[in-house]
Amino acid sequence: MKILVVDDFSTMRRIVKNLLRDLGFTNTFEADDGKTALPMLKDGSYDFLVTDWNMPGMTGIDLLKAVRADPKLVNLPVLMVTAEAKREQIILAAQMGVNGYVIKPFTAATLREKIEKIFERIDKAGA
Amino acid sequence: MMESMENTRLLLAKDLVIALENNDETKADEILDQISGMRESMLFQEVGRLTRQLHDTMNSFALDSKMVELTSKDIPDAKERLHYVIAMTEQAANQTMQVIEDLSPISQALNDQANELSNKWDRFLAKDMPFEEFKNMSQEITAHFAQTKERVANVQAGLTDILMAQGFQDITGQIIRRVIDLVQEMEHSMVELVRLSGGKMKAGVVAKELELPGPVVPGVDDRENDVATNQDDVDDLLSSLGF
Numbered sequence: 001m002k003i004l005v006v007d008d009f010s011t012m013r014r015i016v017k018n019l020l021r022d023l024g025f026t027n028t029f030e031a032d033d034g035k036t037a038l039p040m041l042k043d044g045s046y047d048f049l050v051t052d053w054n055m056p057g058m059t060g061i062d063l064l065k066a067v068r069a070d071p072k073l074v075n076l077p078v079l080m081v082t083a084e085a086k087r088e089q090i091i092l093a094a095q096m097g098v099n100g101y102v103i104k105p106f107t108a109a110t111l112r113e114k115i116e117k118i119f120e121r122i123d124k125a126g127a
Numbered sequence: 128m129m130e131s132m133e134n135t136r137l138l139l140a141k142d143l144v145i146a147l148e149n150n151d152e153t154k155a156d157e158i159l160d161q162i163s164g165m166r167e168s169m170l171f172q173e174v175g176r177l178t179r180q181l182h183d184t185m186n187s188f189a190l191d192s193k194m195v196e197l198t199s200k201d202i203p204d205a206k207e208r209l210h211y212v213i214a215m216t217e218q219a220a221n222q223t224m225q226v227i228e229d230l231s232p233i234s235q236a237l238n239d240q241a242n243e244l245s246n247k248w249d250r251f252l253a254k255d256m257p258f259e260e261f262k263n264m265s266q267e268i269t270a271h272f273a274q275t276k277e278r279v280a281n282v283q284a285g286l287t288d289i290l291m292a293q294g295f296q297d298i299t300g301q302i303i304r305r306v307i308d309l310v311q312e313m314e315h316s317m318v319e320l321v322r323l324s325g326g327k328m329k330a331g332v333v334a335k336e337l338e339l340p341g342p343v344v345p346g347v348d349d350r351e352n353d354v355a356t357n358q359d360d361v362d363d364l365l366s367s368l369g370f
Contacts, residue, residue, distance in 0.1 A: 007297070009296065009297040009300060009301075011293055011294075011296040011297055012294065012296075012297040014293075015290055015291065015293055015294055018290050019287075019290070022287065053339065054301065054339040054341055059339070083297075083298060083301060083341055083342035083343070084339055084340065084341065085340075085342075085343045085354045085355040085356070085360075085361070086340055086353055086354050086355075087353050087354065087355060087364060088353070089339075089340075090355060090361055090364050090365065091364070091368065094365060094368050094370065101361050101365060102358065102361070103355060103357070103358055103361055104294060104297065104298055104342065105291075105294045105295070105298055106294070106358065107291060108287050108290075108291055110358050
């Protein structure tokens with residue numbers, strides 16, 4: 001399972017990476033905004049994307065749009081972990097095809113639950 | 128300019144008197160038209176000046192209302208945001224120290240127990256232990272394994288808590304960035320105000336870039352009731368959308 005963690009704050013990338021490690025995912029990579037992340041996703045054969053929303057350069061929602069517009073990445077599971085909490089923003093992310101949405105500050109249990117839910121759904125769809 | 132205009136008018140008046148004395152009606156009318164034309168152009172200039180003054184006043188009024196918004200809304204908001212930063216950093220520091228205070232005795236107890244058993248084990252290896260004591264030691268070792276498992280699990284959970292507590296750096300960083308933006312905006316407005324009161328024309332106010340609202344600060348961003356204040360709100364909203 002190859003995972004890309006995108007956030008402009010290195011502390012948050014570190015937190016997410018550590019939590020993923022606790023969940024047994026050790027093959028994780030980092031990017032600090034959508035602009036850096038997109039080329040990595042395009043030639044990296046990633047299985048899962050965890051992204052922030054508000055980032056300089058390219059935001060997480062634009063990254064999500066770009067991912068869903070790419071035939072190779074269209075089915076990539078995307079979890080948004082962000083401080084953006086306006087209802088209209090959550091609805092927009094859902095419309096853009098996000099697979100999960102976690103608002104900061106979050107707990108380890110919440111992140112674990114959302115990730116497990118996403119993979120459960122993928123397993124069901126695959127079976 | 129004014130002087131030459133006065134001069135022209137005086138000359139025109141003299142010409143008018145001469146034309147009237149000579150009964151030259153056409154010439155007199157012509158001169159009268161010229162004089163009234165001059166009056167009109169002065170009027171237009173005056174209207175132009177008044178328009179410019181009105182325009183400047185309107186601009187300074189727009190700036191005033193911006194300053195009013197800054198002082199009445201944005202600055203109190205910024206204060207709330209900074210108070211929230213203090214609260215978040217305090218919470219993170221306390222959370223981290225709490226875990227350390229809870230875990231230190233556990234780590235100490237593990238260390239003491241391991242030392243004690245290690246000494247006994249050395250005596251056993253040196254064949255310096257009666258059988259009765261050996262029996263006791265085996266029981267102690269069994270208990271030690273069970274306790275170690277439990278204690279290490281506690282340490283692990285504590286480490287995760289410490290990790291999560293560091294999330295404050297991202298949240299407070301985002302909030303402080305916003306306050307910096309506000310300070311910059313205020314600086315800009317004040318420079319404009321100084322420029323205006325200095326009587327110089329100002330350039331148009333730079334349009335503020337539409338930005339993402341960012342972390343929800345309680346009491347500031349949740350007044351409109353259009354934000355999710357916790358993960359349950361998000362989950363409810365998403366499930367109402369068929370997620």
